[in-house]
Amino acid sequence: MAKRVASSLYQFRETFRVVNKDVLRWFPGHMGKGLKQMQQRLKLVDCVIEVHDARIPLSGRNPNFRYTVSGVKPHILVLNKKDLADLQMRSEMEDILRKYGYHHIIFTNCKDNKCPGVKQIIPTVAGLVSASERYNRSEEKDFCVMVIGVPNVGKSSLINVLRTKHLGRGKAAPVGATAGITRSVQNRIKVSENPLVYLLDTPGILTPNVPDIETGLRLALCACLQDHLVGIETIADYLLYWLNKNNQFRYVDVMGLEEPTDSIGTLLIKVALKLGKTQRKRDISGNGYVEIPDLPAAAYHFIKAFRNGDLGKLMLDTQQQAS
Numbered sequence: 001m002a003k004r005v006a007s008s009l010y011q012f013r014e015t016f017r018v019v020n021k022d023v024l025r026w027f028p029g030h031m032g033k034g035l036k037q038m039q040q041r042l043k044l045v046d047c048v049i050e051v052h053d054a055r056i057p058l059s060g061r062n063p064n065f066r067y068t069v070s071g072v073k074p075h076i077l078v079l080n081k082k083d084l085a086d087l088q089m090r091s092e093m094e095d096i097l098r099k100y101g102y103h104h105i106i107f108t109n110c111k112d113n114k115c116p117g118v119k120q121i122i123p124t125v126a127g128l129v130s131a132s133e134r135y136n137r138s139e140e141k142d143f144c145v146m147v148i149g150v151p152n153v154g155k156s157s158l159i160n161v162l163r164t165k166h167l168g169r170g171k172a173a174p175v176g177a178t179a180g181i182t183r184s185v186q187n188r189i190k191v192s193e194n195p196l197v198y199l200l201d202t203p204g205i206l207t208p209n210v211p212d213i214e215t216g217l218r219l220a221l222c223a224c225l226q227d228h229l230v231g232i233e234t235i236a237d238y239l240l241y242w243l244n245k246n247n248q249f250r251y252v253d254v255m256g257l258e259e260p261t262d263s264i265g266t267l268l269i270k271v272a273l274k275l276g277k278t279q280r281k282r283d284i285s286g287n288g289y290v291e292i293p294d295l296p297a298a299a300y301h302f303i304k305a306f307r308n309g310d311l312g313k314l315m316l317d318t319q320q321q322a323s
């Protein structure tokens, strides 16, 4: 059913309108502090790995990273969660990123320690650092790498998967499905013996000013912002808008609908009823209670389906964004 939906039969929104634009100014205190700590540690670092979400290779990366944080040190861009991303446009995206100065781009799935991208990381680090001017660290035998990026893209997971792969050791960096698990720059963690490589885990840092509302919403959809900052129903509405606009109709089957809809209210009511999720609210008289569909629970269910990859492998960014 999903693939066969003729989008011409339906009238979908052309643009997405949001009332609350505060998301664009969201930059909590720990991020400013984290950025400073990262800059202070830079002299102890030989290379920077910037991790980002492969579904949004162009959106939302902090422009300070490439030049302020990384400076002249070798820089590798890891596009993680490739298991969730539609990579048909991979080479076009890589061309755009190269124009922005990213010459070492690796796609990874940190949930899979057999992933070829994960395998490539330590040899790439070793090659780049050996060929670079190491300044004050030229006498050091070990390679020290700082792992940076926006929240929840898998920085700590990358450290853990490398450690498991090369040392056969367990997790050393805490991981979680919400943004802001790592709160400050951590002590270095050994991930490889030969070459001797240490990684520094850092807190996720957003750009202080997200350039436009859709970038903010894409970040929210990929859980790089905490859901309550944007509002779970707004994120769900943006997801529905994006899916319809991009002819992605798998949600119709996955959410148990009869046909596509452009109304988030309709979708959430149907999903809440199917899930049997209701909320108890006071009735108009104030004397009794009524049971109404639990729309936030339905919104969370819908967004979770996207985040788990149940709505298909998707690429939220487009080439047009770069022009």
Ligand SMILES: Nc1nc2c(ncn2[C@@H]2O[C@H](COP(=O)(O)OP(=O)(O)OP(=O)(O)O)[C@@H](O)[C@H]2O)c(=O)[nH]1
Pocket (backbone or CB within 6 Å): 080, 081, 082, 083, 084, 108, 109, 110, 111, 149, 150, 151, 152, 153, 154, 155, 156, 157, 158, 174, 175, 176, 177, 178, 179, 180, 181, 182, 183, 202, 203, 204, 205
């Ligand atoms: N599907 C998928 N999920 C991943 C991958 N890598 C990490 N995750 C999940 O993404 C979530 C965030 O991972 P973390 O490693 O905590 O991300 P982080 O960048 O360290 O997050 P903060 O410390 O909050 O900035 C967790 O639920 C991970 O299990 C991946 O390659 N694929």
Ligand SMILES: [Mg+2]
Pocket (backbone or CB within 6 Å): 155, 156, 157, 174, 175, 181, 182, 201, 202, 203
């Ligand atoms: Mg972390």
